[in-house]
Amino acid sequence: MYNINGLNEECGVFAISNNQDALRLTYYGLHSLQHRGQEAAGITFTQSDYFETIKGRGLVADVLTDEVINAYKTRNAIGHVRYATAGGLGISNVQPFSFKFFDECLALAHNGHIGNAKDLKKELENHGSVFSSTSDSELLIHLLRHEQGAFIDRLKNSLNKLDGSFAYVLMHDSGLYGIRDRHGIRPLSIAQLDDYSYVISSESCAYSVIGAKFVRDVLPGEIVRINDGQIESYFYHDECSENLCLMEYVYFSRPDSTIDGTNVHYARKLCGKLLARQLPVEADIVIGVPDSSISAAIGYAEEAGIPYEIGLIKNKYVGRTFIQPTPELREKGVRMKLSANEAIVKDKRVIMIDDSIVRGTTSKRIVQLLKEAGAKEVHVRIASPAIKYPCYYGVDISTYDELISSSLNEQELCQFIKADSLSFLELTSLKKALLEIKYQDQLEHENRYCSACFNCQYITNLYDALEHLNKNKQEL
Ligand code: SF4
Structure with a gap:
């Protein structure tokens, strides 16, 4: 309904670490990514010992009102705008997905599509996983729960089981993560707000609106971990390639975004x-x-x-309710x-x-x-x-x-x-x-x-x- 061309991107993701205005800045960031998805929006943010999530169908401004933003204090958040194809339109599929387990909190937002989702889901369900949605995006959480050891190792092992396109922002007790599939099909980059605060976004157009300075693209196959104002980099696979979606340049992305070095x-x-x-x-x-x-x-x-x-x-101004x-x-x-x-x-x-x-x-x-x-x-x-x-x-x-x-x-x-x-x-x-x-x-x-x-x-x-x-x- 929104674009006149008949093509729709599925999603945009945004994340911010260690900033006292995290909620408001995530709202602005998601607003800049609105062209990537207009059917639903959501935000998950840290509270004392759990993650709170506000999400719903509609535009960013419909879901994240001033009232919501003023009601909470937080320093870390991830957000998502969605255009639904895989998984359907139900509210259970609106992201971020957030879970509080007895030993950890996990939340993620995803842009892309997991090709082997059906097989993985079957295997995970056979081993006791219960999915809360029909979206392929939730898979990573369940894969993580079946892994043992240090979180980064669990993450690498889980990502190695996924085949398809993905740009994730993931929030865990151990930090904020940005992850890009090993072919770099969907875009993702990092920017800096001040000495201790970083942001991650599907597109760099979200940075200027909040005054953040572009640092670099997340590389294909890279896991970027942000914690205590430090960026750490890991790779989950040895064989990576640069295969960004050409349609990002042709149609999807905003003209003021620079992706993989190209405006x-x-x-x-x-x-x-x-x-x-x-x-x-x-x-x-x-x-x-x-x-x-x-x-x-x-x-x-x-x-x-x-x-x-x-x-x-x-x-x-021809919008959803027109x-x-x-x-x-x-x-x-x-x-x-x-x-x-x-x-x-x-x-x-x-x-x-x-x-x-x-x-x-x-x-x-x-x-x-x-x-x-x-x-x-x-x-x-x-x-x-x-x-x-x-x-x-x-x-x-x-x-x-x-x-x-x-x-x-x-x-x-x-x-x-x-x-x-x-x-x-x-x-x-x-x-x-x-x-x-x-x-x-x-x-x-x-x-x-x-x-x-x-x-x-x-x-x-x-x-x-x-x-x-x-x-x-x-x-x-
Ligand atoms: S270029 Fe590749 S990822 Fe992009 S729309 Fe075409 S098939 Fe999909």
Whole structure:
């Protein structure tokens, strides 16, 4: 309901250690990560000898009110914003998950997806575990309880049993932990507030709002432990690789975030430039579909020497409780989320830049909007490759039915959305753009991203999902 593109990230995580304003700062941090999940939010924080949790469905501001924040004093907290796919929408699946055992308190929040969750859960239940949710995120707590010894060893052993994508923030009596899967599929980084206070976040955009200074990314396979103003680093696996989700740069992350050394706005802008080089077209103006395509549109316009204009306006206030128009009103043209700027597009040949196409229905509607507003031609340029395969790493594109590019080629899709022309950025160009920024060279780092939804090259074993993938392939 919130994004106009049909793609949703599953979650964002945030944590803070040793700060007297921990609750309020977590609220601000989560607010900055709101784009990563709008269905539920929650926070767990330390009290004298237990962890307190406040969570619920809705936006951060709906769940964490001023009243809640003023009612408690704490110095350590973890938080979560959620978009649900794995596990469903019930309140029992809202994170963080927090448990008080006879000998320790444990709480965690997770972004990602555990591929071997079903097998692990079965095994754990056979050994007496009782799960409080249907979410795969809870698994780590139960795995930890089945391990013996020092906490860091229990943690390493437990993480070694998980296969999939994960960025965790975890709170334990022994400290605050940030953990990233050994392929680095989902992002996570650390920042410093003062000499003794650190924060961990899915995205660095959460740091400037609270005045924290970025320290570094958590590395693939790394466990970062923060305790008493010190950072300790451990690795749970010997074989790690850099395979960050390409869609973090294309669509999910905020343009002011820098992930694994690459600023998101800068990456998108460079993609726009490559798009202009790869797919030039004669036109009067370049416009971007707000918000995530603006950076690429600016890059395209700059490279092509064609003016960039605001041709589409997004109404930011269409939210969860917005009364949807009836089918009749929709027919009459009541379009609440996006409007064409008629004064700008009328009688113009327009290049419309979008970040991606999922179902195709949104692109079709936007082309129609622009034509109704008097655009002479609409040339659609997509600043990413065609998404053809499901994602099993924490993004809600899990069936082929949702992906129009899995059944239509570029020409057929162009006809479907009724554009004058349509082209996608090539995968090699997208990787080249990112590698140029990060390494100033390309070849030896070619495979350093997850691009499975574009080329079907999955990073991990797919377990149950493999059957799903093959079944869907056959049905096409
Ligand atoms: S499959 Fe696509 S959306 Fe999923 S993690 Fe990989 S690049 Fe990201």
